[in-house]
Each structure stands twice: as structure tokens, then as C-alpha cells.
Amino acid sequence: MSSDPWGRVDETGTVYVRTADGEKIVGSWQAGTPEEALAYFERKYQGLVVEIDLLERRVKTTDLSAKDAQAAIGHLREQIVEHHAVGDLEALAKRLDALVEVVDKRREERKVERAKQHDEARRAKEELVAEAEELAASEQWRSAGERLRALVDTWKGLPRLDRKSDDELWHRFSHARSAFSKRRKAHFASLDAQREEARKAKEQLVAEAESLSGSTDWGPTAARYRELMTQWKAAGRAQREAEDDLWNRFRGAQDVFFAARSGVFAERDAEQTENLKLKEELAAEAEKLVPVTDLKAARAAFRSLNERWEAVGHVPRDARARVEGRMHAVERAMQESEEAEWRRTNPEARARAAGLTGQLQAAVDKLRGQIDAARAAGNNSRADKLSKELEGRQALLDQALKGLEEFGG
Incomplete structure (x- = not known):
């Protein structure tokens, strides 16, 4: 018979293992010593030890599920209970009991963690639904659409809730997306209709612009083009392809007209610049007639210059007032000379001037006599008053005498 601290073999070849409850038959052995x-x-016992070691490590270091861990523990416990190994089976049973406690604890922790994740997932999905419902009323079609698509991707990455809660939240989420899509579709349908109306309106504007491109009625046509441009801006945008094509035609028609007008205006400007040079020469020649010494000769010379002036033609607008002002100044000088000559040679005017001078002279002489009499009588107050009146009459007399001199004395 052979034995060790945990087992023995009797003379019949029966193998026993020692336990707290006494010896238990492990099996029989007839093939050797x-x-x-x-x-x-004993090797089978060591095999159990290795399996338990591995299971302990898996439970502690991997995400082995509680269900799988319990199945593995049950399998090992059956082998211990069936006593198919020689060794400290009670110690192995205790290790399994301790491992059960670890698994149960981890299961509870995972249950708490799942509950926490469930609550977090619910909050996250509720926030996604709230944002989606807010975006459903947005008119920022592009950014809101992109954000809703991003929310769908975020939703897909979240854990599922219980079926009822998940379905209710998804229904709200999906309804918000559908409402936004419906509004966006209606908006763009309306926009397409507006763009079609804009296209029709702009086609009419283009047709008129092209019909005007050959006009030589420069002023009214340019004004009409400005009106057409205002109407173009007010018409709104057509579809992109149509808009670009219509604009190119519209702008092209304007370019044809304004290029032709610019050519004509450039030619006219060159002509008017030459006219300005000629009129400046005539103005300089006219200015030599002032001051007028021989009125008859000056009048004849000015008439000749004026005839040549009228024959020259238009000058640039910005120079017109300046150069014409020079001729007008000469013309005013001629008129003033004519008026002075008329006054000098008009007998009736001379007689009236002489009569007025005589009357003023008599009034002055009378006032002087009254002043002398007042002072002789000692009435200085009256004398001072009459002296002030004399000053006014004397000024009038001086002016009248000067006028009379213009008539040749």
C-alpha cells in the first residue's frame, strides 16, 4: 500500500483522497505501482490548480462575462466534488468560493455600470432629440441639415435603451428630422419657383437690352440701360446656369452700346478740345478791345469775332462757362461804353442833370444863409441841426456835379 498526506492506494489498487469528511474513493489503478x-x-490535481489559476486571472484581468465565469467555476467544482484528483481539494473549493464572490461583486459592479451607462445614454439621446427638435424649426438649411446628419451618427454610436424608451425617443428624433426635411423641401420648391419667375423676367430684360445695343440715341438709351439694371437687381436670381448665361448676354448688349457711345464721345471730345483752343484764341483777341477807345471800331470788331465764335461749335462742358465768361465780360464792357456814350450825348439827360445841379446848389446856398443867421442870433442848436442837413445836401450836390461832368460839363 502507498500513501501521501492527501491520499493512498490500498492493496486492491483502489485510490483514496483524504477530505474533511473522511476518505473518498478517487478511482482504481491496476496498470502499475x-x-x-x-x-x-496528483497530476490531475495540479491540472485543476492550473485551471483555477487561469480562471482567477481571466476574472481579474479580462472582460469575461459573469455567466461564462460561473460556468467555468461550476465545471471545476464538479471535478472537485467527484474526487477525481489527489490533493487539498478543500483548498481548491475555497478558492472557487472566493472566486464566486469576486464574480458576484463584478456582476453587481457591471450592473451598476450598465445602469449608469443606461442613464447617460438616455440623457444623451434626450439631448439629441431636444437639439433635433430645435433644428427642425431652423431656416439655416445647409448647416442645420449637416448638424442633423451628425446627430444621427452620434445616435448610432450610443447604446440602446429598453425597447419602449428607445422607440419613443427615436420616434421624436425621426419626426424632427422629417419635419425639417419637409420644410426644407417646401422652401427650395418655392425658391425654384421664384428663380423660374426671375429667369422669365430677366429674359425679357435681356431681349430689350439686346434690342437697344445698336441705338445711337445716346442719352435716353443710356438712361434706359440704367433702368434695366435696376430692374435686373430687383428681379432676384435665376437658376445658376441660366443666371450666368443671361447675365453674359445682358452685360454683352450693354458693352456693345457703351463701347459705340464711348467711340463717338471720344471723337466728339477731341473735336471739342480743338474747338476750345479756337475759342480761347478768340476770347483773347476780344479781350484786347478793352478798355474801349473807339466804340464804333470796337463794336465792329466784336461782331466779327462773335460770328467766328458761333461758327466754331461746342467745347467740353467743364470748360464752357469759363471760356464763355471771358466773351461775356468783353460784351458787358462794350455795353457799358455804349451807355456812357449815350448819357454823354443825350441833351435831355444833360438838361435834367443841369437842372438838378442848380436846384441842389440853391438849396445848399440857402442852408448856409440860415446857419449864419442862427449863429448870429445865438441859436447854436438850430445852427448845428442845419449844418447836418447841409452835409447831406452838399454830398448830393457833389454827386450831381460829377454826373454833369460826364456830359462834358
Whole structure:
């Protein structure tokens, strides 16, 4: 018979293992020595030890599920209970009991964690739904559409809730997306209709612009083109392809007209610049007639210059007032000379001037006599008053005398 601290083999080849409840039969061994029998079942015990070691590591270091861990523990416990190994089976049973506690604890932790994740997922989905419902009323079609698509991707990455809660939240989320899509579709349908109306309106504007491109009625046509441009801006945008094509035609028609007008205006400007040079020469020649010494000769010379002036034609607008002002100044000088000559040679005017001078002279002489009399009588107050009146009459007399001199004295 052979034995060790945890087992023995009797003379019949039966192998026993020692437990707290007494010896238990492990099996029988007929093929070799008792030592070999014990060694065999001791190796089976070591195999159990290795399996338990591995299971402990898996439970502690991997995400092995509680269900799988419990199945593995049950399988090992069956082997211990069936006593198919020689060794400290009670110690192995205790290790399994301790492992059960670890698994149960981890299961509770995972249950709490799942509950926490569930609550977080619910809050996250509720926030997604709230944002989606807010975006459903947005008119920022592009950015809101992109954000809704991003929300769908975020939703897909979140854990599922219980079926009822998940379905209710998804229904609200999906309804918000559908409402936004429906509004966006209606908006763009309306926009398409507006763009079609704009296209029709702009086609009419283009037709008129092209019909005007050959006009030589420069002023009214340019004004009409400005009106057409105002109407173009007010018409709104057509579809992109149509808009570009219509604009190119519209702008092209204007370019044809304004290029032709610019050519004509350039030619006219060159002509008017030459006219300005000629009129400046005539103005300089006219200015030499002032001051007027021989009115008759000056009048004849000015008439000749004026006839040549009228024959020259238009000058640039910005120079017109300046150069015409020079001729007008000469013309005013001629008129003033004519008026002075008329006054000098008009007998009736001379007689009236002489009569007025005589009257003023008599009034002055009378006032002087009254002043002398007042002072002789000692009435200085009256004399001072009459002296002030005399000053006014004397000024009038001086002016009248000067006028009379213009008539040749």
C-alpha cells in the first residue's frame, strides 16, 4: 500500500483522497505501482490548480462575462466534488468560493455600470432629440441639415435603451428630422419657383437690352440701360446656369452700346478740345478791345469775332462757362461804353442833370444863409441841426456835379 498526506492506494489498487469528511474513493489503478497511481491523480490535481489559476486571472484581468465565469467555476467544482484528483481539494473549493464572490461583486459592479451607462445614454439621446427638435424649426438649411446628419451618427454610436424608451425617443428624433426635411423641401420648391419667375423676367430684360445695343440715341438709351439694371437687381436670381448665361448676354448688349457711345464721345471730345483752343484764341483777341477807345471800331470788331465764335461749335462742358465768361465780360464792357456814350450825348439827360445841379446848389446856398443867421442870433442848436442837413445836401450836390461832368460839363 502507498500513501501521501492527501491520499493512498490500498492493496486492491483502489485510490483514496483524504477530505474533511473522511476518505473518498478517487478511482482504481491496476496498470502499475501504487506510487504511479498516486502520481497520476496528483497530476490531475495540479491540472485543476492550473485551471483555477487561469480562471482567477481571466476574472481579474479580462472582460469575461459573469455567466461564462460561473460556468467555468461550476465545471471545476464538479471535478472537485467527484474526487477525481489527489490533493487539498478543500483548498481548491475555497478558492472557487472566493472566486464566486469576486464574480458576484463584478456582476453587481457591471450592473451598476450598465445602469449608469443606461442613464447617460438616455440623457444623451434626450439631448439629441431636444437639439433635433430645435433644428427642425431652423431656416439655416445647409448647416442645420449637416448638424442633423451628425446627430444621427452620434445616435448610432450610443447604446440602446429598453425597447419602449428607445422607440419613443427615436420616434421624436425621426419626426424632427422629417419635419425639417419637409420644410426644407417646401422652401427650395418655392425658391425654384421664384428663380423660374426671375429667369422669365430677366429674359425679357435681356431681349430689350439686346434690342437697344445698336441705338445711337445716346442719352435716353443710356438712361434706359440704367433702368434695366435696376430692374435686373430687383428681379432676384435665376437658376445658376441660366443666371450666368443671361447675365453674359445682358452685360454683352450693354458693352456693345457703351463701347459705340464711348467711340463717338471720344471723337466728339477731341473735336471739342480743338474747338476750345479756337475759342480761347478768340476770347483773347476780344479781350484786347478793352478798355474801349473807339466804340464804333470796337463794336465792329466784336461782331466779327462773335460770328467766328458761333461758327466754331461746342467745347467740353467743364470748360464752357469759363471760356464763355471771358466773351461775356468783353460784351458787358462794350455795353457799358455804349451807355456812357449815350448819357454823354443825350441833351435831355444833360438838361435834367443841369437842372438838378442848380436846384441842389440853391438849396445848399440857402442852408448856409440860415446857419449864419442862427449863429448870429445865438441859436447854436438850430445852427448845428442845419449844418447836418447841409452835409447831406452838399454830398448830393457833389454827386450831381460829377454826373454833369460826364456830359462834358
